[in-house]
Amino acid sequence: MDEQNKNLILATVLSFLVIMVWFWFFPPEDPALTQAPPQTTEAVTDATVPTAATDPSTTAVPDTQTDPVADxxxxxxxxxxxxxxxxxxxxxxxxxxxxxxxxxxxxxxxxxxxxxxxxxxxxxxxxxxxxxxxxxxxxxxxxxxxxxxxxxxxxxxxxxxxxxxxxxxxxxxxxxxxxxxxxxxxxxxxxxxxxxxxxxxxxxxxxxxxxxxxxxxxxxxxxxxxxxxxxxxxxxxxxxxxxxxxxxxxxxxxxxxxxxxxxxxxxxxxxxxxxxxxxxxxxxxxxxxxxxxxxxxxxxxxxxxxxxxxxxxxxxxxxxxxxxxxxxxxxxxxxxxxxxxxxxxxxxxWGWFFFLTKPIFWLLHTLNVYIGNMGWSIVVLTLIIKAMVLPLAYKSYVSMAKMKELQPEMEALKERTGEDKQAMQQGMMKLYKENKVNPASGCLPILLQIPIFFSLYKVIFVTIELRHAPWIGWIKDLSAPDPSSIFNFYGLLPWDAPEPGSILALLFIGLMPLALGISMWLQQKLNPPMTDPTQKMIFAWMPWVFMFMLGSFASGLVLYWIANNMITFTQQYLIMRSHGAKPDIFGNIKAGFKKDPKPANATGKPSGKAKPKSGSK
Known part of the structure; x- marks a missing residue:
């Protein structure tokens, strides 16, 4: 299985995971009862209080029988x-x-x-x-x-x-x-x-x-x-x-x-x-x-x-x-x-990830004591988390930079091998080995992000400190979805935005979900592009699918994801630049020290002889 197929499977699994979690968090409403359940008139009698001589350990607490007098x-x-x-x-x-x-x-x-x-x-x-x-x-x-x-x-x-x-x-x-x-x-x-x-x-x-x-x-x-x-x-x-x-x-x-x-x-x-x-x-x-x-x-x-x-x-x-x-x-x-x-x-x-949830909340609470704003505390928390995992993510970003540089050679390899998948796989492995690239290292930041994401979601959803906590402007409650909407042109028109959680709210998303989609798109542009058209289309749509799926999530969680995406983009961009790659967000790449890579054959070696320069013998 080649690396791009691995990436596709990983993306599919993660997308499926998010969809399953979506239905856990937002299950469809139960159909309304067409008939009221029958009422029982059975009385609950007081429990008998046993004596110590029989079984003192079973002394019962009396049941409340009568309603208190109103006055x-x-x-x-x-x-x-x-x-x-x-x-x-x-x-x-x-x-x-x-x-x-x-x-x-x-x-x-x-x-x-x-x-x-x-x-x-x-x-x-x-x-x-x-x-x-x-x-x-x-x-x-x-x-x-x-x-x-x-x-x-x-x-x-x-x-x-x-x-x-x-x-x-x-x-x-x-x-x-x-x-x-x-x-x-x-x-x-x-x-x-x-x-x-x-x-x-x-x-x-x-x-x-x-x-x-x-x-x-x-x-x-x-x-x-x-x-x-x-x-x-x-x-x-x-x-x-x-x-x-x-x-x-x-x-x-x-x-x-x-x-x-x-x-x-x-x-x-x-x-x-x-x-x-x-x-x-x-x-x-x-x-x-x-x-x-x-x-x-x-x-x-x-x-x-x-x-x-x-x-x-x-x-x-x-x-x-x-x-x-x-x-x-x-x-x-x-x-x-x-x-x-x-x-x-x-x-x-605190949930299943209590070993992460407890320290994350402690750090968030401590930051809020000094900053005085939960929104900015989430941004600073994201910076701290990204700094802590940077040593683990550094090799991944370096590997992705090298893979980005090798993209022209991989395209040439694909043209030469045609439908021969085995030859393509062997050529790619040879290319990775010669350039000391580990394609699997790109999964590490994603795997690290999953438990942190769910732990922070738990913190934002469960803890009362986020309830009705404002951030900036229109964000008055970080535990609730972004209330802004293009439906009323973000407050310029006289009617209200759709109720959070409704179908219209999913369609007419707010500013923060839009920012989330754009930040995911920017981050995606630094990754090696897919050569397979189907894979390329799936990855191209992924930021916008996530944008709509997370539009009704707590705005504090969306803020974390936006901050995480932008910090990751900045880290990855700077690391790629430091290793000779010169990416831009429109997908072009200038390889710096590899200005004119020669096409590779199935063995990963340059094919043919280079053309002699004009005037040479």
């Missing part, structure tokens, strides 16, 4: 990141807005709402309680529907915690002191005071409950949304449809999956940019449970702490953390490094 007392929450309230019914945090984030770039866009109370669509909340085990009745412990009283504090702020209290009337007083920091972490200190003459045994727990799947579920192959938990060194990510497929647990008559953590871990739900996570005291065992209540389409994540035996006249306190907010890298890193939350950075979906 239940509430406590306001005000922090630099949050606004909202918690309900004294169950002590639920069920009303939480992220004040620093809006749904869209529109000035009047609504603030992102993380938690919503039961009674609203897609209710989503967290609460903490106790499950009885021995010496205490099932209805003598606070649960999801317990009406607490506000014992101290008025508004929950970083400087003012609040304490909820509940007296069960049987000799135990339960308290929960809730505090919050400047970012996204709540602390729940649950205590029980036993004023009786007998010891009691019970378990503290925390749960996060979600009514149905998120309405803005992306369902992209590159992104995980659903359950995320870390248990004793192992990270687990479970999609919502896989949670639905859990086996039914007969003890609680629901679908569940339990893991007994021996040392450390956390459990919760992750969306594209937001996350809620229960974090028990690290270094202590707990039960990590994921449930699905099929009859009511409810997802529930639980952290059930070890049994606590409270002696007569004693008080026991257990503290559990709740992360609820944006997946900001620096905040999550600080919780891992300073607060000791084990491997908390893994809650961000």
């Amino acid at each position: 239940a007392p509430r406590v306001a929450i005000e922090t630099p990141e949050f606004s909202g309230s918690l309900s004294l019914l169950g002590g639920r945090i069920d009303d939480l807005k992220l004040t620093q984030y809006r749904e869209t770039l529109d000035e009047n866009a609504e603030t992102v709402r993380l938690f919503k109370p039961v009674g609203e669509p897609n209710a989503y909340f967290a609460l903490f309680g106790w499950a009885g085990a021995e010496g205490i009745a099932a209805d003598a412990v606070p649960g999801p529907d317990t009406l607490w009283t506000l014992e101290s504090g008025e508004t929950l702020t970083p400087d003012s915690p609040v304490t909820l209290a509940w007296d069960n009337g049987a000799g135990q007083i339960f308290r929960t002191t809730i505090s919050v920091d400047e970012d996204f972490m709540f602390d729940f200190a649950q205590s029980v005071e036993n004023a009786t003459s007998d010891a009691v045994t019970l378990r503290p727990y925390g749960l996060i409950r979600r009514h149905g799947e998120p309405t803005d579920l992306k369902n992209f192959f590159i992104l995980h949304e659903g359950l995320v938990r870390f248990t004793d060194g192992e990270l687990e990510e479970v999609d919502y449809d896989d949670i639905v497929d859990y086996e039914v647990d007969d003890r609680e008559r629901t679908r569940a999956d339990r893991i007994e953590a021996t040392e450390s871990g956390w459990i919760g739900y992750t969306d594209h940019y937001w996350m809620t996570t229960l974090i028990p005291e690290q270094g202590q065992p707990f039960r990590s449970t994921s449930k699905y209540f099929e009859a009511r389409d409810l997802y529930q994540a639980e952290a059930v702490m070890p049994l606590e035996t409270v002696a007569a006249g004693a008080t026991t306190t257990v503290t559990t953390k709740l992360f609820a907010g944006a997946k900001e890298w620096d905040a999550i890193r600080d919780y891992e490094n300073e607060d000791g939350v084990t491997s908390f950075l893994d809650s961000i979906d």
Whole structure:
């Protein structure tokens, strides 16, 4: 197989790979349902709470049965990141807005709402309680529907915690002191005071409950949304449809999956940019449970702490953390490094190439700290990456320069060998060997680029730091496609550009995809041209095919590709010039020290004798 056929196969494979990835990222929409699914009226009953004498390890968390009363007392929450309230019914945090984030770039866009109370669509909340085990009745412990009283504090702020209290009337007083920091972490200190003459045994727990799947579920192959938990060194990510497929647990008559953590871990739900996570005291065992209540389409994540035996006249306190907010890298890193939350950075979906994605994002984030603009940070990041791989790419560019110089001789060889493919192949190999050219080295930069490309795509698509991050002029969001379009002559005409992702947007592409196509075309001009007409046509169309295919990708990724193409073009041009080749972008080549190469025969040697100069004998 000759080198040009190898290049064709490589280009075809890469194009097919891009097409397959395209359909993963942008799958066709499912057809609309013509009939609503049947509704079930099956009730989900509370799980029986076993006694310690039977099996204390199976102490169950009560299921929420009733909706909270609409006028239940509430406590306001005000922090630099949050606004909202918690309900004294169950002590639920069920009303939480992220004040620093809006749904869209529109000035009047609504603030992102993380938690919503039961009674609203897609209710989503967290609460903490106790499950009885021995010496205490099932209805003598606070649960999801317990009406607490506000014992101290008025508004929950970083400087003012609040304490909820509940007296069960049987000799135990339960308290929960809730505090919050400047970012996204709540602390729940649950205590029980036993004023009786007998010891009691019970378990503290925390749960996060979600009514149905998120309405803005992306369902992209590159992104995980659903359950995320870390248990004793192992990270687990479970999609919502896989949670639905859990086996039914007969003890609680629901679908569940339990893991007994021996040392450390956390459990919760992750969306594209937001996350809620229960974090028990690290270094202590707990039960990590994921449930699905099929009859009511409810997802529930639980952290059930070890049994606590409270002696007569004693008080026991257990503290559990709740992360609820944006997946900001620096905040999550600080919780891992300073607060000791084990491997908390893994809650961000770094993907298969995490060994590249993590350092790439760290470098991008660090550059942005100094530059203050994510777009220019991507350009500088590209420069750094290209500088790092330059030693590996240098030989490739030198080899391509020599191949470009040898192109006239290869054309002559093709004319001489005609349809004799074997002779053509032998002649080319001889030509490469004599000129110390390695044609396969041209693949190295492409192979290096693939994992870097996907890692950067992961960074741009997944991390919240790119969300609504502007670059220049019309690029207001590097995580979204270029909004400009020739459809309205880039804003000169009074109508709007096509919606990103639509068919019209693919046809009427923006300025950045156009720049991408041109940059690919320029880079292609420095490569040895194809001698086969079919191959030549395929390579000629490739920049423009990619231009349309990537037109609806995140503009940050397109910016990276443009910068990469232009830096590669500059590097390759300068290296070719330094080795005697004098290329120009219109395909002409002046070989410098080989001004008049003689045609070669099938052996790679010049054929015939040179004509004597005029006047020679």
